Amino acid sequence: MGERLRPYQVLVGSRMRSQTAYRRSFVSDLLGSVSIGLMEFAEVYVVFSNVDVLGELDFAAAVLLFALANVGFSVADLLVGHVDNLPVYLRAGTLDAYLLRPLPVLAQLITSDVSLRRLGRVVVSVVLLVVALPLNDIDWTAAKVALLVLTPLTAAAVFAGLFVCASAVQFWLVEGSEFANAFTYGGAYASGYPASIFSLPMRLLFTFVVPATFTAYLPVLVLLDLPGPAGTPQWLGWCAPLAALAVWTVALLGWRAGLRHYTGTGS
Amino acid sequence: MRLFATLVILGFRRWSTYRLATAAGAFTNTVFGLIKASITVGAIGAAGGTLAGYDALTGATYAWIVQALIAPVNVFNWNELALRIRDGDIAIDLARPLDPQFAYLAGFLGRAAHQFIPRGAPPLLAGALITGLALPSTPLPYLLGLVSITLGISVSFATWWLVNLAAFWLIELRGVLTLNVVAMGILSGLVIPVHWFPDWLATIAGLTPYPSMLQAPADVVMARAEGTAALGILAVQAAWLTGVLLLGRLVFARGARKLVVQGG
Numbered sequence: 001m002g003e004r005l006r007p008y009q010v011l012v013g014s015r016m017r018s019q020t021a022y023r024r025s026f027v028s029d030l031l032g033s034v035s036i037g038l039m040e041f042a043e044v045y046v047v048f049s050n051v052d053v054l055g056e057l058d059f060a061a062a063v064l065l066f067a068l069a070n071v072g073f074s075v076a077d078l079l080v081g082h083v084d085n086l087p088v089y090l091r092a093g094t095l096d097a098y099l100l101r102p103l104p105v106l107a108q109l110i111t112s113d114v115s116l117r118r119l120g121r122v123v124v125s126v127v128l129l130v131v132a133l134p135l136n137d138i139d140w141t142a143a144k145v146a147l148l149v150l151t152p153l154t155a156a157a158v159f160a161g162l163f164v165c166a167s168a169v170q171f172w173l174v175e176g177s178e179f180a181n182a183f184t185y186g187g188a189y190a191s192g193y194p195a196s197i198f199s200l201p202m203r204l205l206f207t208f209v210v211p212a213t214f215t216a217y218l219p220v221l222v223l224l225d226l227p228g229p230a231g232t233p234q235w236l237g238w239c240a241p242l243a244a245l246a247v248w249t250v251a252l253l254g255w256r257a258g259l260r261h262y263t264g265t266g267s
Numbered sequence: 268m269r270l271f272a273t274l275v276i277l278g279f280r281r282w283s284t285y286r287l288a289t290a291a292g293a294f295t296n297t298v299f300g301l302i303k304a305s306i307t308v309g310a311i312g313a314a315g316g317t318l319a320g321y322d323a324l325t326g327a328t329y330a331w332i333v334q335a336l337i338a339p340v341n342v343f344n345w346n347e348l349a350l351r352i353r354d355g356d357i358a359i360d361l362a363r364p365l366d367p368q369f370a371y372l373a374g375f376l377g378r379a380a381h382q383f384i385p386r387g388a389p390p391l392l393a394g395a396l397i398t399g400l401a402l403p404s405t406p407l408p409y410l411l412g413l414v415s416i417t418l419g420i421s422v423s424f425a426t427w428w429l430v431n432l433a434a435f436w437l438i439e440l441r442g443v444l445t446l447n448v449v450a451m452g453i454l455s456g457l458v459i460p461v462h463w464f465p466d467w468l469a470t471i472a473g474l475t476p477y478p479s480m481l482q483a484p485a486d487v488v489m490a491r492a493e494g495t496a497a498l499g500i501l502a503v504q505a506a507w508l509t510g511v512l513l514l515g516r517l518v519f520a521r522g523a524r525k526l527v528v529q530g531g
Contacts, residue, residue, distance in 0.1 A: 025442070027442075028439070032441065042458075046459045047306070049464075050318055054313050055309055117441075175285065176287040178295050179294055182295040193302075193306055197312075202302075
């Protein structure tokens, strides 16, 4: 096993060294990432400076929701977010180099460009989570603790799966890569808000097609003992791992189909 | 002036090549519009029906109009100049018998003109179908709106120009460009109308050119500001445009003096 993982360790290690080599650039990148996290949060803050409750959630609950969704998304973004660079590789023909190496292409792509600067946003969301937890009146049980620990992990898995789905579609779209952003970044955006403010079709879309509500909203309903709006009852909050599994099944099948569809430019 | 028009047309033609990318962008703008309109309407409902002068319909309209303007105003990225400074191509721009800032502004406006309908119409159409739009029924707000949008696009250009100039002094610009996107994201009214800001944030926004990029055109087009109030907004936009463009010229001149081109 250790032997098999060794090439990836080397790849990731080299990426990390190269990114931290220029200290000042790295720090400014990191600050940029922190500020993106803060920008996203500013929206929640401004909304709640005008209202007390949004979609049955008060400010503390909304921060918890936002933090959970963002921990998941930012971790996924850190680990696999760069797979949406695929169109660049397709256009330049550099994907062919990956095909020549005796490692799975997806695994190479994921380990090729882990962007450490994205840690900034992870830190912002973890801090928000730590602040939000004691502010909420949660009736702790062992099951809820387990759910709380599991939620960021499943959320990261869901968003990572969405990134891979989006990247698989690029084999066909290439130039239209932004289509997929509607579902990856759009899903991430929608997941930070109580889904009860969405219309029913939209809520179903962001639950059963793009499983964004599984990443934070549904688990938060369980944590706070809220019933949940029509179409997305509270018990679904326990099903987040299933959602992650479903996304990854589609992602891997799609990726396989995409890679088979790909033909090099014949350089 | 003829030269400027030619450059605008060239900018338009350059961008008209990327049709699929334009369609994809419009689709994404529309999906985000749907989410934003839901959040805006949800917040207005939670506030009891009106919030800082917006009711559910005008709130949704605001969200859709902003989505329609994102591409022309170019909120998310413009690093053309920075890349040319970094690889030395800027020397070619300096050798041309026309002012670089003027030429790039023309290209930026040409791009915006191309994006205006294909990237703007889909979100507005979706808005009209899904939430309905509250648009004025007289022609004046649209005429003033067109001026305001052009000013907004130009202010965006002036700001991006200034930020890109940091490339004369820094090697890696991503962090700096990101900070501009973030400032624009919060302070321009992109995610939330500036009118909803708590006082301290509204004060900060007022001290920057960002509200002139999106909030101002949206206010004028939606006739939230009419008559002299609308003219006042245009004047503020024009003032920011002049100020930031002039500052950009100053910084560019200093940067150009420092410029060393490899192999030149």
